[in-house]
Amino acid sequence: MKKLLIVLFFSTATFAQDITPKQVLEKYFEAIGGRTNMDKVKDFYAVSTTEVMGQSMENIESKKIPNMYSSVVDQSGVELAKIVFDGKQAKVSQMGNSQFLDESASKALLAQALIFPETLYFSDEITLTLSGSEQHENEDCYVISVAGIPGITTMKEYYSVNSGLKLKQQVEGPSGSANVLYKEYKDFGPGVKFATHLVQETMGMTIDKKLTSIKLNSQIADSEFKID
Template sequence: MKLKLLLIAPFALSISLALAITNIENKPESEASMAVTDPAEVIAKYIKAIGGKENVDKIKNAITVTEAEVQGNKISIRGISDSENGRLLQESSMNGSVLQKVVMANGKAKGSFMGQEEELPDEVAGLLKVQTYVFPEQQYEKLGYTLKADGTETIEGEEAYKLVITSPDGRMTTTEYYSVSSGLKLRTSSDVTGDISYSDYTEIDGVKIPMTLKTKNAMLPEAMITKVVSVKLNQQLSDEDFR
């Protein structure tokens, strides 16, 4: 069985299971785009904007619950990112029934769809590793991803730095956009997930988290709005949370 996974992480969905480059029309370069050629500058500005490196580094794990509505059906997504121990859980449910679930622990990943479980390939587990971090952006290069600054574009009415991020094996690429003025991440784009826009940043325990996500892709008849309904940081986690 080929497992079809729909991963909707509330704020850590920077790189999806299958990262791919998005074809977006190039815009003329502005002074801002010519001034920034180092992706590390964009990431550093983002980390500062969401609370600063000291506060970000204090966050060891996060438990989030988000809700979205698709064609009149409400979907609940529960996610756990355990940066400290390299563990991940993403579980979506509808009307109390689990639709799909992805778990990563001890370097291995498994997924289930409508109750049928299978172990995921090592290359998928490798891509999931970045999602075990609550704020994965400052881990990209450490994990072997290549970052390239590619000018600016207008996103949601704001000028944004465009970063092209390529996976360690060089086969998969995603694009992220960060506001020139605020430093906040505005959008993540890939062929698989489509465009995911982030807004309503709210401070929780010293760090800012986007509470609204808007997803557009070819599989959705209209944009899907996902709302973060709860966020708990630095919780006591056990192995039972990742089974």
């Protein structure tokens, strides 16, 4: 029995070392449709419903390459919050009050503004480390540590060994920590998959987000991201 346990431990340790972080990411890109199809996506429009502490809200997100982003959250037709990022500067509006974010805070929106945020991990400013392997919901996962993303202290991401899909993200930032679970990947547009059910656990709360509509390449105008 001891010999068997040693063999199993050795196998688990070595399989995690036989692949690099970038190879894990490339496997993920292939799992969601491949780089060629990803490159065909020029803009992204999504409508989702979010449940927070029993309250239901609607979120409309728009993204356009290279890094423009907007997000509107409303409840029963009343706008609760809005973020507009033109790629350089961001403006946040909440309950009738608006403010421009400083350069550092605006830069922190960069990863969120990308249609495929994981492509940012290949930049020179980002450091990737394979932290080994762990199980998530009984599924073996490669665990990648990501350092250097603006606004985030540390981040770990879990990618399925079998499917290649991202299943979990652990984030530590100045305002606290959060876990995000990625579920129910579905095909959209030019052969590309997106997770349509996200569960975020933070500050003792569970935020359940379900995407009800995703449109790709709907020719979103640049004016949608204009900051007044």
